[in-house]
Amino acid sequence: MEFWTVFYAVSFYFATFILISGVVYKIYQYAKTPAPLKVPTMPAPLTSSGVVVRILMEVILFKSLFRSNKWIWLFAMMFHGALWIVLLRHVRYFVVEPGLIIDLIQPFGKYGSFIMLFGLLGLFMRRIFVERIRYISSPSDYLMLILLIAIGISGILVSFVTRTDIIQFKAFMLSVVCFQWQHFQLPEYQIPIDAMLLFHLAAVMLLMIIFPISKLLHAPGIFFSPGRNQIDNSREKRHIAPWAVKKFETQQKGN
């Protein structure tokens, strides 16, 4: 059992635990916090299916961003769109039989990484050179982009340059995912010692850990944004938060 194999296996569990528990906690927190008033940005949909469409338009097409700023939209779309394809491509390292779709997506994912990188660099340039965006940026905003760029570049290098033994990596990863720790005794299940791969993985795990404590919460957050997820029906249906009901009751008793 090699040190790096154990280290990366343990780190992977840790990062996954932080990511999932952290995001679940935040989602619980958002869901639990009431929205006491109807505050959708109008005009808003009149039905719940309309709201679903509105949210999907935001999540998939970044509609509001498109209305606002075509450059940010373009770079953000390149980054997020390519990221999804790249992520899907990676599914094959985590399951034994990835299936047809994942197989078909492989070349797109492989070259999509360049689009992702280009989008990230575009966003980074804007953060540096557009005065207004520079003004609102904290060190973490730059570092987040640098981390993503580092993940992209190292991934590209692993894929195109250092050409890691991906069969062996998959063996390692499957053992981690399936909790088959006894495999780690055997040489063919060790993590391949490729500096670029190890760097790539470390950066990804760092991102997973940062996710629930950073602005990456925009991903679950958008689904809870009252400005986007509320129905325009305040005249027809009384909308009231539990804390407000409680308050009214105690006041009435007091009167």
Next chain:
Amino acid sequence: MAKKANFETPAMRPYPTIPIIKEGVMKGDGPFFAKPDMQEALGYPIELVDNWQQVALDKMGELLTKYRSLRVYLDTCVKCGSCTDKCHYFIGTNDPKNMPVARQDLLRQVYRRYFTFAGKWFPKLVGAKDLTREVLDDWYNYYHQCSQCRRCSVFCPYGIDTAEISMAAREILDVVGIGQKYCNEIIAKVYKIGNNLGLPEPALRNTLEGLEEDIEDETGVKVRLPLDVEGAEILLITPSADFFAEPHIDGLIGYAKVFHEVGASWTLSSYASEAANFGMFIGSYENMRQISLRIHDAAKKLKVKRIIFGECGHAWRVAYSFLNTLAGPFDFLDKRYPVPQHICEYTYDLIQKGALKLNKAANDDMRITFHDSCNVARGSSMGNMPGGQFIIPREVIKACCNNFYDMAPDTIHDETFCCGGGGGLLTDDLMELRVKGVLPRMEALQQVVDDHGVTHLAAICAICKTQFAKILPYYGFEMDQIISIHQLVSNAIELTNVESTDEK
């Protein structure tokens, strides 16, 4: 002739450019503080409390558990920059703290410092800051440079609404003892007298009688403006500015003529003689509710069947979006009508039915454009159609005049620019901000003046009307170029019902 002032009126730009930032140009002490008696009337400390830091953080913690908007909006901003050029106050002042995200960050930096892991352990990294006196002063200054118009929320990929943040900030400021004079004085007046202007019942009755005489002199028809008539069908809730400010009052005459023409039985209430609800401006659910309940109680007492709101932007947002929540249920009213209705919805329905005889030529001396008031456009709706708040007022205008021209598409509908005086900023101590903040609206107006010879700007908000009457001269326009929509109705309507609709 542009009006003289101790600050410079911004020059209109030949074409819209994104302003270069000028740090600190709008730094200052903010608007006047509320006096002790006003603070007391609203249940807030009369001056900055000794342990203000703890009180502020406790309040912030409380609000975070009560308002999902606040929690989600403080967490999710990715600093993409989408909103940075959308605020009229930033466009007009160049102060970077008037960029929506930067304004939010004044609160967000403290949220991060005290309520998030990253901010507790790595404050410098994530731009978290201690709540110092300097930060508190920045809150007071810059959260009173936000008119809560929600334009930023239209363009935010997550729908982050700076209005929600600035409301929370103002509530925190009130709770530590530094309220704003303009808002809190007015709310105190509503509690004491019933309306923002402090117009007591006898004075109100007098004013209305005077108006009845004016209308009769002008038209020869006895159009009534009933007050406190029990058993009337419709209760009209209108901003108190409608009772005597120009051009508001012409709108009120318009409502009265419409009601008269169709023989509607209606009344005003001296107890709820105010549509505007300044509780929203200070972000106080409690005060907003107290003010709303007056309307509920008046409706019940007067045994009316319907509630209709006059032309008032923020009032309509509170009415449309919050009234049912705050003062409902209104199950004692006639269920065939939405509660409440907007006067434009009412007039529009009558126009659709052909119940009004309108002579468009009566407004031929005017070429009109329409200013979508921010809180009507982005905080409410009309009719039962999405976008009704844009369609209905325009249809009413078009039914009353021959010459209507819209301003540029990116300055109307949900992209409309605020008049610069909304959200509790319509006070003389913020005149510089008001004049600068109206720049993008003035540019859009200038364009239709140049292209179509537009002479008048119609609006359906008491604040917009007052603001424009005041600031139009700064940009070389005349103060009477702002008009009420129901002023157009009033001009165009042919009164065929010559019988007075005296209440029993």
